[in-house]
Amino acid sequence: ITPLGRALSYIPMAPRFAKMILMGRKDDCLNYAMLIAAGLSVEEIFQNDSQGVLSDDLLIGGDAGENMVIKQSFAKKYEKFIVESSDLFTMMNILGEFMKFLYQRVPTLDNIEKLEVAIKDFGMLYNLIPKNLKAIFLNLRQLISIFETLREKDDEKKAMIDSFKEYKNPLQLQQNKLQELVVAISTAKVARKVKRNNKSIKSDFIYEAIDHDVEVFIHPNSCLKANSPDLVVYDELIHTTKYYMRNVTKVSN
Numbered sequence: 001i002t003p004l005g006r007a008l009s010y011i012p013m014a015p016r017f018a019k020m021i022l023m024g025r026k027d028d029c030l031n032y033a034m035l036i037a038a039g040l041s042v043e044e045i046f047q048n049d050s051q052g053v054l055s056d057d058l059l060i061g062g063d064a065g066e067n068m069v070i071k072q073s074f075a076k077k078y079e080k081f082i083v084e085s086s087d088l089f090t091m092m093n094i095l096g097e098f099m100k101f102l103y104q105r106v107p108t109l110d111n112i113e114k115l116e117v118a119i120k121d122f123g124m125l126y127n128l129i130p131k132n133l134k135a136i137f138l139n140l141r142q143l144i145s146i147f148e149t150l151r152e153k154d155d156e157k158k159a160m161i162d163s164f165k166e167y168k169n170p171l172q173l174q175q176n177k178l179q180e181l182v183v184a185i186s187t188a189k190v191a192r193k194v195k196r197n198n199k200s201i202k203s204d205f206i207y208e209a210i211d212h213d214v215e216v217f218i219h220p221n222s223c224l225k226a227n228s229p230d231l232v233v234y235d236e237l238i239h240t241t242k243y244y245m246r247n248v249t250k251v252s253n
Contacts, residue, residue: 010146013037013139016185021143023184027177030147031163032170035092035099036182038139040235040247042132045091046221047123077126080169082223086249088182088235089175090223095136096167098122102137103165109141140164182249186233191216191245193230204228207245212237219244 011018017037024033039045081097083089102109105118119137123130144160151157170178191207197217205228209216216237218225222245224232235247 010150012142013041017041020181020185023181024178025147027174027181029170029174029177029181030160031096031167032092032174032178033181034140034143035095036088036178038136038143039088039091039095041139042129042135045094045128045132045136047127047129083169083175084223084227085175085229085252086179086182087223087247088249089170089178091247092178093169094126094128095140096164096169098128098133099137099140099164100167176252179249179252183233183251186235186249189234189236190251191232191234193228207232209237209243209245212243214243216243216245218248219246222246222248224248224250 007022008015008018011021013021017040021030021033021037024030078090078094081090081093083093101122102115102118105121106114109115115137116134119133120130122128123133144164147160148157151160188211189209190211191209193205194208195206197204197206204217204225207216207218218228218232219238227250229250231251232245232248233251234245234249236245237243238246
């Protein structure tokens with residue numbers, strides 16, 4: 001077994017996420033890489049009725065005027081989290097705020113009843129799924145425990161815990177590093193913009209995925225929908241009326 005393989009075996013996640021975490025540790029982005037990996041360990045964090053608030057699409061169903069009010073309300077709440085170059089970074093910032101919220105409410109993270117209440121409260125505040133938030137928290141707590149044992153100095157352990165307790169959105173340099181990490185673990189999930197979709201009322205763009213012989217589209221709820229970069233990576237494809245890419249990140253030149 002290689003040194004990398006041995007290191008990966010300590011992290012209870014899919015190999016590509018474990019690799020991202022190890023690379024993030026090297027690039028001083030450990031907490032951010034942990035948050036992204038933990039967020040991708042569940043299917044979805046948003047409640048159904050908050051779908052679309054990060055995009056230009058209205059919510060599906062109901063009165064259009066009422067939907068717009070709901071959409072604007074949620075969009076304002078999410079504004080401080082949004083990163084237009086990556087859905088994953090937006091999710092990461094939300095989950096960073098989530099961990100900060102839990103530490104404020106339950107500083108030692110050892111009171112299960114208080115944690116359950118805090119998780120539900122945060123879910124209600126941002127219209128997120130409490131069950132999935134709990135799963136993410138448990139994954140993060142396990143990851144934090146693993147990396148605490150790997151750090152010999154107390155000040156290093158404290159710095160790691162503080163990166164969650166006092167979460168801050170990444171600096172531009174860190175964001176660039178994270179972008180490189182996401183692209184590095186997504187080499188089989190790349191798509192390039194090929195043409196405008198003239199059949200669509202909104203005239204969105206058609207992408208060509210390198211591993212699928214079908215036309216694919218950026219998901220309507222994506223932060224990247226309005227900008228439609230030339231080259232992107234994605235976490236998964238879902239098929240409804242079309243093949244949509246979820247959790248999209250721009251590939252920089």
